Amino acid sequence: MTHRLLALILFACSSAPTLALALTPPPQPRLMQSGAEQPIALHTLRISSEISGGMAETTVHMVFANKNARTLEGELQFPLLDGQQISALALDINGQLRPAVTVPKAKGRQIFEAIVRRGVDPALLEQTQGNNFKLRVYPFFPMASRTVEFKYTEALARAGDNWRYRLPLVYGERIEHFELRLTVNGATSAPIAAGALGALAFKRAGGRYQAGLTRTKFTPDGMLTLAIPAAVQAQTFVQQHAGETYFVTEIPVPSTRARRKLPKTVGLLWDSSGSGAARSHAAELHELGRYFAALGNAEVRLTRLRDRAEPSATYRIVNGDWSALRGALENTVYDGASALADWKAQSDVGEYLLVSDGLLNYGNARFPVLSAQQRLYALNASVAADTARLGALAERSGGRLVQVDPQHPGAAAEALLSEGVQLRQVSAHGAGDILVESLDPQHGLLRIAGKLLKPDARLTLSLVQDGATQQRVIELSGDKRPHPTAAQLWASYKLRTLEADFEANRAAILALGTRFGIPTRETSLIVLEMIEDYVRYDLAPPPEFMQEYERISKSHGAQLRLEREAKLERVVQGFAQKTAWWRKRYPEKPTELQRVNITATKISVRHLEVSSPVPMVVMSPGPIPAPPAEAAPGPASAAPAQPGPASRARTPQVASGMGLQAWVEDAPYIARMNAAPASGLYQVYLEERPAHLNSPTFYVDVADLMFKKGQRYLALRVLSNLAEMDLENRHVLRVLGHRLMQAGEPQLAIAVFAKVRDLAEEEPQSFRDLGLAHGAAGQHQQAIDALYETVLRPWDARFGPIELIALTEMNAIIASAPGKLDTGRIDRRLLVNTPLDLHAVLTWDADNSDMNLQVTDPDGEVSRHFSVTTQGGRMSPDIGGGYGPEEFALRRAKPGKYKVEASFAHSRQQVVSGAVNLQLKLTLGLGSVKAKETTHTLRLHAGNRGKVLVGEFEITARCAPQLGAVCIFVAR
Secondary structure (H helix, E strand, C coil), X not given: CXXXXXXXXXXXXXXXXXXXXXXXXXXXXXXXXXXXXXXCEEEEEEEEEEEECCEEEEEEEEEEEECCCCCEEEEEEEECCCCEEEEEEEEEEXXXXXXXXXXXXXXXXXXXXXXXXXXXXXXXXXXXXXXXXXXXEEEECCCEEEEEEEEEEEECXXXXXXXXXXXECCCCCXXXXXXXXXXXXXXXXXXXXXECCCCCCCEECCCEEEEEEEEEEECCCCEEEEEXXXXXXXXXXXXXXXXXXXXXXXXXXXXXXXXXCCCCEEEEEEECCHHHHHCCHHHHHHHHHHHHHHHCCEEEXXXXXXXXXXXXXXXXXXXXXXXXXXXXXXXXXXXXXXXXXXXCCCCCCCEEEEECCCCCCCCCCCCCCCCCCCEEEEEECCCCCCHHHHHHHHHCCCCCEEECCCCCCCHHHXXXXXXXXXXXXXXXXXXXXXXXXXXXXXXXXXXXXXXXXXXXXXXXXXXXXCCEEXXXXXXXXXXXXXXXXXXXXXXXXXXXXXXXXXXXXXXXXXXXXXXXXXXXXXXXXXXXXXXXXXXXXXXXXXXXXXXXXHHHHHHHHHHHHHHXXXXXXXXXXXXXXXXXXXXXXXXXXXXXXXXXXXXXXXXXXXXXXXXXXXXXXXXXXXXXXXXXXXXXXXXXXXXXXXXXXXXXXXXXXXXCCEEECCCCCCCHHXXXXXXXXXXXXXXXXXXXXXXXXXXXHHHHHXXXXXXXXXXXXXXXXXXXXXXXXXXXXXXXXXXXXXXXXXXXXXXXXXXXXXXXXXXXXXCHHHHHHHHHHHHHCCCHHHHHHHHHHHHHCCXXXXXXXXXXXXXXXXXXXXXXXXXXXXXXXXXXXXXXXXCEEEEEXXXXXXXXXXXXXXXXXXXXXXXXXXXXXXXXXXXXXCCCCECCCEEEEECCCCCEEEEEEEEEEEECCCCHHHEEXXXXXXXXXXXXXXXXXXEEEEEEECCCCCEEXXXXXXXXXXXXXXXCCCECCCXX
């Protein structure tokens, strides 16, 4: 059994210059293990860095030792700061370091997990959210070691006349072998080292300075800093990449700054989401105090951003007094997901201050675009922040990202209140694709990157300071030197421009990451052991394996085409068998039917009354013509919105009340909240939250109780915390999406399921969930497109025949949609609507797990997997290795009680919060214009192996085709 090692290594290396000094390093990192008797040890650590001008490339070489008697999977998690970029990854394969290749992010995860199931060596490095990364490695064999090496590049900050390089050495454990090698090129004098390791002695050798040391049984700690003399003249570095010449020019400019003109109306966007609690609020308020003091007399409009924007509140600043606003900010409750784009810009606001970590994880709104007269400044006081997004959002309006450092009070306010040299325009001769690090250069340095097109290239700059404009010409063809990071620095600037609206620029980010071999939000780095796997997954291998790759590829392409064609034919054959079942007439036992005179003009329905708070469905379809006794299903695409007697999608002919068994956990907070009045629920939740911060179960339970007591607004906020809990945990996000669907919020669920699809395109449930959410929101074309992707794509065999269930749901949406949909890309053999009286589908949130659905009909007959009951109830095959779904379908439901049960068979994967969340979706009249549905979530502990009652419902009467036009349905 594979166990997972969770390792948290926090790197706080030097960042690119922003408006204030880089953030103080985070606390000591921790190495945590789960499922290992002994911790996996970092046995060897070798760090080397090469610095040229204001750019550095650092290589981290790590050897891990597994002293356990079992195979483990490793996961190394670490954030990088603004300006740092992973540039390479390698993993030892058969004793040699094999370099990684770029892969689309979702595909990389699919490949990794598929190969891990086969027990073969892969490694996958992904960007999670913001500038956070994780590296997954498998396997760590018993009593053996693995070697991982990665590189990152960075542009150094300038402090006075020196470049400032920082290297954190806080690894939190004793290392058997430690080595450090530092090389500085082109410096006029020796660098000065300080901090950890003491004063290193640099020696000059051939135009460079070098230093290093070796230690055994050593516990590195603290921060090593280097002060490196910086050039006083502009210097240019170049690099050849993919047939093009990239350059980076570093231009010293005056570092003096002057006060800028401040507006009279300020919009304060205060991130009050759950992740906002981790910011340094005292430092933020200190900087804002200085800003408002300089503002003097003005109006501030405060908008809190959580899972949705709250209405703005207006505060007056009088002679710098902002005590009322400060008090409101100090009393902020940080709760809910981060919908940072969910606000409206006001035309009379002069500038906006966005105080946030930038972790946008909720909703599908686009960030507002400000007018030409407005600026947005972003303030960040969090180490784990999405600085790329914050910086890009601020810079596109002419503002800046300002880092708030608690160790340097007042620095952020000074940067916010002042401005120095401004780059207003740059024109190029013999160069193109010009990108600028900052229009407001900091610490006396302006960096510009681009591509050289001619030998005599030059830049003409228009610089403004204190209202005066100066022209400056930079010759790029003069003293230029090669540098191994110039191309990647250009790519990082390009990536930053795309990050402001990541959702709209996903394709461009994917292309950029692939071209430069860097991990982004859309690309990952992967290492595979077998060349056949590079062929199987259509990945170009490292250059040394290309000849063998091309040889194997010749036969693989033809085989792949045959497999895809065969897959479609298998789906067509299976669907034909399912429609044959639908056409078949099954015997019915005599049942007392309630008849209504055909001339009746009013139908009365008695609603079922149940004591359970769980939602129920009671259906009253009204007068309807009965369909033909045995009408064959017709093409779903031809189903009219108001079908005639011969072609109509059969309207639901059942009525039910459904009371589902709710999960009751033995937890004190449940009793407290049940006893509290509706008005006091939120306060009880806040008091209990610190003890349950990382428990998805807690937030789901609390939200359920708030829904029950009518606190819908707060229930949705509490539920949205699931989006904040873990960076890109698709299992938790699926729970959130299903709960939003159950709460009647399909629009919110669409954004969540779209995120899940992006995270797990290798799982068919990602497309099915998204398609059903679109359908519930009335977006029928998007719904059938997503569901047909579930049908077409090749899936791992463990997911079972999910295509047949998706086809039933897709055809039902086509048949019941109010307008005609585009079905041109769908195989005509699969366009057949099969209306059902009863359709029950069970899904769950744990991969590699087996849940079982069981339905007992009014005659006491129990459905079996892949079998048909006497009255025609069809149960789908058992799904033993995925997330479901399992389906019970019944074309003609006889009156009586139906019982739905579920059981936990087994799981080969750690499940969310020690439990599996099951979702049951019951639809009455599927495939008709009057279909009704209800959903419910049930939680099972992983150790529960018995059957659990999900719910019971009763069908009290139905139309008999031979009796004609009108029936009455009474739910008892």
